[in-house]
Amino acid sequence: MSENFEHTIELPIGYTDKDGVVHRDVTFGKRPKISDLILIDMNPQAQNMTQYQQLVRRLMITKFGALTMPVALPVFLTLDTADDDFLSAESDKFLQDSRGDRQGEILDNNEARLMFGIEIDGVEYDIVKFGNRLTVGDNADADNLRLGNGVARLCFQIGKQISEIRHSETGLKLEGTLALDSFSNVDSEDFNVLRLACEFFRIPMRGTGKNVSRKSGKNGISDSEGNGLDGKGDSKSADGAI
Secondary structure, rough: OOOOOEEEEEEEEEEEEEOOOEEEEEEEEOOOOOHHHEEEEEOOHHHHHHHHHHHHHHHHHHOOOOOOOOOEEEEEHHHHHHHHHHHHHHHHHHHHOOOOOOOOEEEOOEEEEEEEEEEOOOEEEEEEEOOOOOHHHHHHHHOOOOOOOHHHHHHHHHHEEEEEEEEEOOOOEEEEEEOOHHHHOOOOOHHHHHHHHHHHOOOOOOOOOOOOOOOOOOOOEEEEEEEEOOOOOOEEEEEOOO
């Protein structure tokens, strides 16, 4: 993916400012990261689901007519629903096009392949293995850290279940769990792959005591599942944190 990838559209109706100027051209140019989603979770305005969706979409937009960036939330709330439908569809198209030929995939052996990977010390580890069971004590730790019930808590739980990450081409790997701050720059679609993969690992097949083994389809995670924009293991940590 090019860091400068942009997707520009023209709204059918647009936003009319107080001076009567109509703003229709919208450019998507930023893929959401987990750190972005955590900040949105902390925004009181995001408690409203419609406003949450607008706040996520706002961070993806790098240009909206001649308006100052980032666009104020009230601008999105005054848009016609036809424009909102169009923005929703085109934001999904931006995510799809900007990922290029990268694919997220849930593999056998409790592993997942990420589209962009987890970057640690300049290395993007794209294969994640789950091997640590999540305990009630881990959830209590999340409560003690006051992580809430959003993205931060999910990342904390995902990190606890990771036992290894590795680079698929070089074989370079790090063993151990991942601390919450290791997920800051993880792409939002990779977050969704991680979320699904660790849940398949966490929930055993009933009556067998074995973990569910799931392999994704041809295209890995589907677009509807993969954008990540909806709303006790070894103490040794792969990123050096304890």
